[in-house]
Amino acid sequence: MSKKRYSTIHVALLFILIAVFIWSAIKPKTYLDWFLEVSPAVVVIIIICATYNKFRFTTFSYSIIALLSILTFIGGHYTYSEVPLFDWIKEEFHLKRNNYDRFGHFVKGLSAIVIREILIRLTPLTKGAWLTGISISILLAVAALYEIIEWLSTKISKGGRASKDFLGMQGDKWDAQWDMFLALMGCLLALLIFTKLHDKLLKRLT
Template sequence: MIRDKKKSIKIHLFLLFIVIAVLIWSVIKPASYITWAAEAVPAIIGLIIVIATYNKFRLTTLSYIIIVILAVTMFIGGHYTYSKVPLFNWIKDTFDLNRNHYDRLGHFLKGLFAIVTREILIRKTQIIKGLWLFTISILLAISALYEIIEWLAFTITKGGKASENFLGMQGDMWDAQWDMSLTLIGSILSLLLLSKLHDIFLKKL
């Protein structure tokens, strides 16, 4: 048991190294420091909370992997802006797509956070029946809140370039609806595909 915990800590430190390395890279000459801050600060705040609570409430390694994936996704989007990530520009040009789909991928991946939410609910509440419903509802609420924040940023700045990069609408009037729908799909798939694996990790705590 002690050996397993030491191994887990080593893995967690490696994950921390990865996310810090990407964070440092992302802040070096980004496309816009304002856009970088808007995209990266929420991830940084989340990481600070995770690190601060590590000893008191240690999550499973699976949850930490998911958190790192989401943070890295946000740091990459903040560095280039979501609508100008080079790889997805290449995909757009190669397959003659109408937009850069990195933001779509980002919102879909946010569905992975359903596993982290599931873990918190299992460990900190008495919810058994309706666990999926509560988890998905929380993810949708977070997604909707994020869209409201984007709308407020656009309204307050009166549609400046930085806010347009932050929104990443790329001319799609249904962008917010797409974003929330993809988070919903991502959260359902995450629960379907990863719940049993997550249970194995939970038993090791």
């Protein structure tokens, strides 16, 4: 696949992200919660765009980043505990909670592929157990950092409504542990399924 073709796909992904971002910014539940939710994704997208000519990821990694950003924009618009589709699933299957946040953390395990690509291309690490172990460790560290940020938001705002929406515990005291566990499960599954495909795409890139 030519470099020009990759560039076309990347531009298309960026336009999709911009469209979803604009939609998410139109009358979200609260603008404070929206800002807290979408800011990390926006920062990542800006960094990726600014470094695009110096460091170009595989299209697979760009697609993962786009997917995770879209999920974040949706969660920011509705809040993670009130996404309509998952409210319907909750009612239809008589669940105790809206599981969009759990779904989101599980899918965030895909970012292990992006982490893996960065390590392969920018560090002396080679493919093998060390690469896999460090990729998993970095993903878990990021997941834990996000939970710490959520916790700090409740302390700074002294338990305000926006911080509760951002935290999204829905009455589950083990919510942070569930989020990190599901991120780990998503990470392990992503590495198990996509490692060989990722290696092939990296060879094409070089």
